[in-house]
Amino acid sequence: MSAYQELTRRFARLSAIDNALGILHWDQETTMPEGASETRGEALATLSVLRHELLVDPRIGDWLDEAGSADDLDDWQRANVREMRRLWVHATAVPADLVEASSKAVSRCEIAWRAARRDNDFPGLLPLLEEVLRLQRETARAKAERLGVSPYDALLDYYEPGGRSERIDAIFEDLAGFLPDFIETALSHQAARPPIEPLSGPFPVEIQREIGIRFMAAAGFDFNRGRLDVSVHPFCGGAEDDVRITTRYDESDFTSALMGVLHETGHALYEQGRPAGWKGQPVGAARGMSLHESQSLIIEMQACRSRAFLEWAAPILREAFRGEGPAWSADNLYRHYTRVERGFIRVDADEATYPAHVILRYRLEKALIQGEMELADLPAAWNGLMEELLGVRPPTDTLGCLQDIHWPGGAWGYFPTYTLGAMTAAQLFDAACRADGDVLPGLSRGDFQPLTGWLREHIHSQGSRWSSEELLIRATGRPLDAEVFKHHLRTRYLDD
Numbered sequence: 001m002s003a004y005q006e007l008t009r010r011f012a013r014l015s016a017i018d019n020a021l022g023i024l025h026w027d028q029e030t031t032m033p034e035g036a037s038e039t040r041g042e043a044l045a046t047l048s049v050l051r052h053e054l055l056v057d058p059r060i061g062d063w064l065d066e067a068g069s070a071d072d073l074d075d076w077q078r079a080n081v082r083e084m085r086r087l088w089v090h091a092t093a094v095p096a097d098l099v100e101a102s103s104k105a106v107s108r109c110e111i112a113w114r115a116a117r118r119d120n121d122f123p124g125l126l127p128l129l130e131e132v133l134r135l136q137r138e139t140a141r142a143k144a145e146r147l148g149v150s151p152y153d154a155l156l157d158y159y160e161p162g163g164r165s166e167r168i169d170a171i172f173e174d175l176a177g178f179l180p181d182f183i184e185t186a187l188s189h190q191a192a193r194p195p196i197e198p199l200s201g202p203f204p205v206e207i208q209r210e211i212g213i214r215f216m217a218a219a220g221f222d223f224n225r226g227r228l229d230v231s232v233h234p235f236c237g238g239a240e241d242d243v244r245i246t247t248r249y250d251e252s253d254f255t256s257a258l259m260g261v262l263h264e265t266g267h268a269l270y271e272q273g274r275p276a277g278w279k280g281q282p283v284g285a286a287r288g289m290s291l292h293e294s295q296s297l298i299i300e301m302q303a304c305r306s307r308a309f310l311e312w313a314a315p316i317l318r319e320a321f322r323g324e325g326p327a328w329s330a331d332n333l334y335r336h337y338t339r340v341e342r343g344f345i346r347v348d349a350d351e352a353t354y355p356a357h358v359i360l361r362y363r364l365e366k367a368l369i370q371g372e373m374e375l376a377d378l379p380a381a382w383n384g385l386m387e388e389l390l391g392v393r394p395p396t397d398t399l400g401c402l403q404d405i406h407w408p409g410g411a412w413g414y415f416p417t418y419t420l421g422a423m424t425a426a427q428l429f430d431a432a433c434r435a436d437g438d439v440l441p442g443l444s445r446g447d448f449q450p451l452t453g454w455l456r457e458h459i460h461s462q463g464s465r466w467s468s469e470e471l472l473i474r475a476t477g478r479p480l481d482a483e484v485f486k487h488h489l490r491t492r493y494l495d496d
Helices: 003-030 034-055 058-068 075-092 096-119 122-147 151-159 165-191 205-219 254-272 288-303 307-321 330-337 354-369 375-390 416-435 439-443 449-458 468-476 482-494
Strands: 226-230 236-239 242-247
Touching: 003 034, 003 058, 003 075, 003 226, 003 236, 003 242, 034 075, 034 096, 058 075, 075 122, 096 122, 122 151, 122 354, 122 375, 151 165, 151 354, 165 354, 165 375, 165 416, 165 482, 205 226, 205 254, 205 307, 226 254, 236 254, 242 254, 254 288, 254 330, 254 449, 288 416, 288 449, 288 468, 307 330, 307 439, 354 375, 354 416, 416 439, 416 449, 416 468, 416 482, 439 449
Parallel strands: 226 242
Antiparallel strands: 236 242
């Protein structure tokens, strides 16, 4: 075999392990009994170590050098080698015993987080979370030395290839300067209008699920290669050709769970639309988490909170829940889904306040990784920064620093991709609407094909062939531009 063939065979095996890990993680969050947590943790750690050992095989470095100098590879193959090398560098920077220790610590902490979040018990979670953070700092230092970047940027690079905090700092400083006045203006604009009509429940979970599945199908979700379940924290996971998404239901309010389903459906469409010819290879993977988040937000925020979509959805929701009166009009539902409110919970936040939630987490996790603050000080720091950025102070840690699974789950360096994704979503949706005048009319009749067809061509089918910036330029004609996002916010929240 050539060096390139050896590499593709090796990375196909790694992909198979990733698929197994994905299903095990999904099961852990949805159906696994608590008593199985220790055994599951051992299984996940063992697979993680096996995966790591396959990836750090000394021969891979030689194969990469040989394949990188080969002159018989096409553009896709060369991009595949580039992505292989990126994954290899991240893996070889971290010793196997650190990988195993991190996996076990994360499994223990994730289980404990569920109880801590429920019981408002940050002190009870603290020792386990401190161990996760200690190991993340070790990982960050090891990768930083290899990549030649700061410890935080070394973690960020895993989720956002080529991402650097210096650029994010500038973007977030700009947004932090824009958001307070914008939020205040949006709230004043909202208050000057007649009150939003309340939607009276209860809303049975079975009906919420049926509607979610109907809307998933309309958006193009392939149920032959995926499913919908329930978890404490909504997510998209699973494996290739087996994409698992989750939501959480509240019988007093269907709006949050429905948009949660549509958000995760956006992630799933990206996974289901990746280039089939590159299955199991790094170049066939999604292009970083900012792009991934953009796909969920295009479906949820740009498409499904639009007036056009809600014109189609309103009669379906009214009939399903036997609603009556003006509360079930498309206009009132639109106002529900575009209501600006200073709240505590990130996953329930509106577009206007959501970036402030992300900026908060970004600043705190960067300080924690860089050793500029201690984990024991997190609740107070979180509450103070939330009051500064959003004007509210959480009364409990459940509504504050315990609300997200990311840090207990070992995902440090992930949070900034949410807002980078929102900005990217606005830019991609704008480009899709300019390219095809039927995008919005299509949504008004429940037809997502004009939008998803454009995304399939310009984003999903491209995998990781291009860098994030080049992919965005090819799709929209320009690099990430914050003004597009600001224009979208002003148009949606101030112009009607």
